[in-house]
Amino acid sequence: MDALLIYKFILCVIVFVISLGMAAYMTWGERKLAAILQDRVGPDRAGPLGLLQPIADGVKMFMKEEMLPTQSNRFLFILGPCLFMITACMTGAVIPWGSGITIGDVTYPMQIADINIGLLYLLGVVSIGVYGIMIGGWASNNKYSLLGALRASSQMISYEVAMGLALIALVMMTGTLSLGEISRQQDAGLANVVYQPLGFLIFIICAFAETNRAPFDLPECESELVGGYHTEYSSMKLGLFLFAEYINMFISSAVMATLYWGGYNFPFQHELGLEGNTLAILQTVALFAKIIIFIFIFMWVRWTLPRFRYDQLMHLGWRVLLPLSLANIFITGIVMYFLGKLN
Amino acid sequence: MALTNRSKTVTVRELTWSEKLYLPAIFKGMMITFSHMFKRTPTIKYPDVKREMAPVYRGQHVLKRDEAGAERCTACGLCAVACPAEAITMESAERKKGEESLYREEKYASIYEINMLRCIFCGLCEDACPKEAIFLTDRIVPSSFTRGEEVFGKDILVESQDTPVDVTKRQSPEVLEFKKNKSHYHNRTFKDAKPLVNKHH
Numbered sequence: 001m002d003a004l005l006i007y008k009f010i011l012c013v014i015v016f017v018i019s020l021g022m023a024a025y026m027t028w029g030e031r032k033l034a035a036i037l038q039d040r041v042g043p044d045r046a047g048p049l050g051l052l053q054p055i056a057d058g059v060k061m062f063m064k065e066e067m068l069p070t071q072s073n074r075f076l077f078i079l080g081p082c083l084f085m086i087t088a089c090m091t092g093a094v095i096p097w098g099s100g101i102t103i104g105d106v107t108y109p110m111q112i113a114d115i116n117i118g119l120l121y122l123l124g125v126v127s128i129g130v131y132g133i134m135i136g137g138w139a140s141n142n143k144y145s146l147l148g149a150l151r152a153s154s155q156m157i158s159y160e161v162a163m164g165l166a167l168i169a170l171v172m173m174t175g176t177l178s179l180g181e182i183s184r185q186q187d188a189g190l191a192n193v194v195y196q197p198l199g200f201l202i203f204i205i206c207a208f209a210e211t212n213r214a215p216f217d218l219p220e221c222e223s224e225l226v227g228g229y230h231t232e233y234s235s236m237k238l239g240l241f242l243f244a245e246y247i248n249m250f251i252s253s254a255v256m257a258t259l260y261w262g263g264y265n266f267p268f269q270h271e272l273g274l275e276g277n278t279l280a281i282l283q284t285v286a287l288f289a290k291i292i293i294f295i296f297i298f299m300w301v302r303w304t305l306p307r308f309r310y311d312q313l314m315h316l317g318w319r320v321l322l323p324l325s326l327a328n329i330f331i332t333g334i335v336m337y338f339l340g341k342l343n
Numbered sequence: 344m345a346l347t348n349r350s351k352t353v354t355v356r357e358l359t360w361s362e363k364l365y366l367p368a369i370f371k372g373m374m375i376t377f378s379h380m381f382k383r384t385p386t387i388k389y390p391d392v393k394r395e396m397a398p399v400y401r402g403q404h405v406l407k408r409d410e411a412g413a414e415r416c417t418a419c420g421l422c423a424v425a426c427p428a429e430a431i432t433m434e435s436a437e438r439k440k441g442e443e444s445l446y447r448e449e450k451y452a453s454i455y456e457i458n459m460l461r462c463i464f465c466g467l468c469e470d471a472c473p474k475e476a477i478f479l480t481d482r483i484v485p486s487s488f489t490r491g492e493e494v495f496g497k498d499i500l501v502e503s504q505d506t507p508v509d510v511t512k513r514q515s516p517e518v519l520e521f522k523k524n525k526s527h528y529h530n531r532t533f534k535d536a537k538p539l540v541n542k543h544h
Contacts, residue, residue: 035384036379036380036384037376037377037379037380038379039379039382039384039385040384040386041384041386041388044388300373300376300377301369301373303376304369304372304373304375304376305369305372
């Protein structure tokens with residue numbers, strides 16, 4: 001039991017460090033990719049290819065003057081970014097990063113907590129993340145912040161509906177809410193995206209909206225709202241908001257890979273004749289390759305599409321994605337009925 | 344009137360069903376940005392790499408000295424007359440006894456100013472100069488905080504005696520040949536006018 005606890009603790013630390021490291025290098029990747037897509041060079045002064053840029057940015061964020069608006073609610077003002085960051089880091093707990101690693105005679109799952117309501121936990125934690133933005137924006141006592149926070153909360157709540165309904169079709173098919181079990185099912189069969197292409201499309205659009213990424217970056221929307229909900233923030237509190245956005249992006253990429261694209265499984269993994277830990281490490285590499293592809297798509301979309309107007313955003317969420325996801329549930333149900341998978 | 348053949352007539356109309364889907368248009372746009380990943384960036388990383396300049400680049404002017412180190416300019420004013428931007432002003436003075444080593448001829452420019460904000464760097468002053476005194480060089484005019492600093496006087500324009508400015512690139516054999524007949528060319532009448540023919544043809 002003690003060994004399991006120590007293992008879980010180490011895994012927690014590793015996942016936390018990897019989340020932060022990925023987020024840091026995603027900021028570099030974002031700037032570099034933006035530059036490449038716009039025929040520019042991008043950061044290249046700090047280290048080879050600008051690889052030390054995230055460290056320089058982090059140091060800059062810590063050295064900046066810390067400002068607290070006099071009219072703000074001090075406690076809530078600090079709570080906002082903390083809550084946003086905590087929820088962003090919490091979601092990594094239910095992602096299966098590999099099948100299982102063998103230490104001594106015992107095989108440990110490479111997942112911090114394989115809870116049987118993993119999907120529900122994920123949606124719940126993401127919903128709490130809205131509070132971070134809302135509290136931060138409201139506590140700033142600034143009209144731009146408040147507008148940004150309002151936009152963020154309405155946007156995230158609207159798109160959570162379609163996202164949840166897209167997931168219900170998946171849950172109907174897999175019959176489980178556990179992410180570990182969903183991964184194992186995709187090892188035996190095909191990746192879920194083959195059966196749920198529409199569900200995946202809805203999910204990825206909602207993921208863009210949930211992470212406040214372009215083309216749904218209305219909460220920040222620097223051309224209309226200065227900085228949106230983080231207008232009044234400075235120093236590392238601003239850094240936490242920006243950083244948490246990247247962690248959210250990383251985790252939602254991991255969720256998409258796990259739910260729809262086979263998780264840590266890769267084609268012909270059992271034909272290679274690999275066993276145990278080698279296979280587990282290769283699986284983790286495969287999962288990270290998938291995650292990086294999704295992150296690339298996130299950034300690629302950001303530097304291609306312009307921002308939606310607010311009414312277009314709400315129209316897309318409620319009048320396009322919601323009926324589509326309901327239709328997806330309906331079609332899934334009918335197909336399952338005719339295949340005799342419903343009792 | 345169409346300036347290019349790329350103009351498109353745009354009308355306001357209802358979107359078709361496939362356009363309302365957005366997805367084909369999004370895919371098209373994403374392919375455009377993706378194609379830019381494989382394009383070479385035109386950036387020149389300035390402090391490390393300097394842009395290659397044409398050997399006859401027309402930058403900041405220099406007032407040359409002759410072999411003995413005396414100023415060549417005689418303040419004839421032909422450059423100021425030739426200047427289309429009216430950037431050049433000067434005042435002439437008579438050479439005193441004992442100043443022969445400073446000024447080559449009896450008359451010299453006591454004040455010679457070029458307003459770098461007016462100058463269009465066309466090089467006509469150089470063409471007009473009968474004394475081979477003014478040349479444009481490949482030096483870039485430095486920027487400044489005030490307009491006054493951009494009016495360059497003799498202190499900046501006249502080359503220093505120790506470090507002469509190299510203008511051989513602007514004095515190619517063709518240029519020297521052209522300059523040799525310059526007075527004739529400038530004063531030609533309709534009778535002796537003949538088109539300028541490049542000697543290579």
